[in-house]
Amino acid sequence: MATLSDVARRAMVSKMTVSRVINHPEQVSPELRQLVYNSMKALNYVPNYVAQALVHHRTQVIKLLILEEMDTTEPYYMNLLAGIAVELDQRHYSLQLVTRSSHTICRCDGLIVTGMREDDYESIISRLEQPVILFGENMKGYDYVDVDNKKGMKITTEHVMAQGCSNILFYGIDIEEPFMLSRIAGYEETMKGKKLLPQINLMKNSSHIAQFEAEKVLKKISERVAFVCASDRLGIGVVHAAQRLGMAIPDQVMITGFDGVFLDRIAQPKLTTVRQPIVEMGKTCAKLLLDKIDQDGRSQGICVYKPELVIRNTTVH
């Protein structure tokens, strides 16, 4: 594999000239510049990123710290990772995947953190020395990327209302984290705006729990009802409940999910859901983080994505 010296020798210039052509081409005369370009092409030169990293006191490694139990959200993260990977590759960074138990010594240039809970801000996140971007909204002032959770829940609630249903239940996850509070607020405000009574039900993010809860409700209900769920997993559970009781979807029971990343397509009938552009969001996390690193840790602000309602057969024919 050709090095800078090889390129220099072939172009009959010094290593520095080659280095400049790569990093500050405007500082080199057009003639030499062209000579160097030719030489690089001829030798198929690719910089040694390890050597660059050494001089720059960098590692070219960023870590993805997943603080959540991974099997709770599995399919979700693969997309996030795919997005992150695209951006990192382009900029010659690589990735380390770490969890709560393995984030001790931190040889990396920056971190993307996700799945954090209230306690983690003080005990983990505030102690990190490298630039950080959080994946997931937070109210502690950290840079983050997320979807507009409140709006997402607002548009689903309005959607089922528009189908002529006013008995609308909310199924959410029983954790007091910003993303969930926002989803609850989106539902609650929309209901109150229409003078309807919010009915909020929080539970573990499990399709079986949701099914169990929904069956109890459905057994003693006669009128048309809608379940707006804060995750596709919960949504699928409610679908199962309605099916077990032989109730018609969407005529008797309407169901919506949230995430739109995988499970929504497995459900039968396919789930109406709020799609989050996770891959895109992953790319943005990485982009913001790398920019932050380049800018010596300067805050990059927040990036909130517009949620997209994907209407399918659990709410319309």
Add this chain to the structure above:
Amino acid sequence: MATLSDVARRAMVSKMTVSRVINHPEQVSPELRQLVYNSMKALNYVPNYVAQALVHHRTQVIKLLILEEMDTTEPYYMNLLAGIAVELDQRHYSLQLVTRSSHTICRCDGLIVTGMREDDYESIISRLEQPVILFGENMKGYDYVDVDNKKGMKITTEHVMAQGCSNILFYGIDIEEPFMLSRIAGYEETMKGKKLLPQINLMKNSSHIAQFEAEKVLKKISERVAFVCASDRLGIGVVHAAQRLGMAIPDQVMITGFDGVFLDRIAQPKLTTVRQPIVEMGKTCAKLLLDKIDQDGRSQGICVYKPELVIRNTTVH
């Protein structure tokens, strides 16, 4: 961050002595060794892996090349990745996730490849210059890690037989790849061994296709039937079909899947499936690859995991 020189200065020895304590402790006298250890501890010394990489002409990066469209198998890969990550972290490697479109120039120490199809061996895999471990069985002589696909299908087929069913259909994926051929063979041989007629049906790996196919079959069948499927996704489709037609699981229809990594738990009733220890297999891929790198590319052979039958409510009460 403390460097080798800092440690050396504090211990009043040369850099080399410190380097030796780290790499060849037996070459250093016990007294100096202890001094150095103390100094390292006091300064909280962690080697700079970038500098090590530079001298060793390495990158400390391995690539995971996923040749398959990722959303077809999504949940699966997150587990593989989790396993790989654990092992890489321990050995100070980091990861780049690449796909068919982005595996051009290859600054890495080795690759784990998965999702390959027949054509890929010649056009991609054989051209890689670095050590490679494949995730997925192959007959081209490359080192690989996989589960015993044939045996996995054999034990499921035997399991449904043991439930007293002899009308057993196989639903597989319509690709001629070794893992699928092995699963087919496992089913076929077991059927023939019992003098039963194999009924093999291949299709796209989609729950909706499987549902569509299964509904056709179930509509014109009266006796008890079992569907042994080559993926959980297909299995879930068949579950939906049986449910739509109001048929009793497992009394009239038995269903099994294959993978046991995520979807099996979402299904209702929960799917009997062949669990693959994917996380463990991911670890092994990484371990074999890193050993191979250390041994200058020497073949590490193959590693075949024993499949585990997880019996749940789609085959028994």
Add this chain to the structure above:
DNA sequence: TTGTAAGCGTTATCAG
């Protein structure tokens, strides 16, 4: 057993 010197491939700095 320990230390010195050179080098890995790059860039920053300063001199010409």
Add this chain to the structure above:
DNA sequence: CTGATAACGCTTACAA
């Protein structure tokens, strides 16, 4: 605008 030199943190080869 260009080049020589030193430095990044470590290891190998050789010398003491």
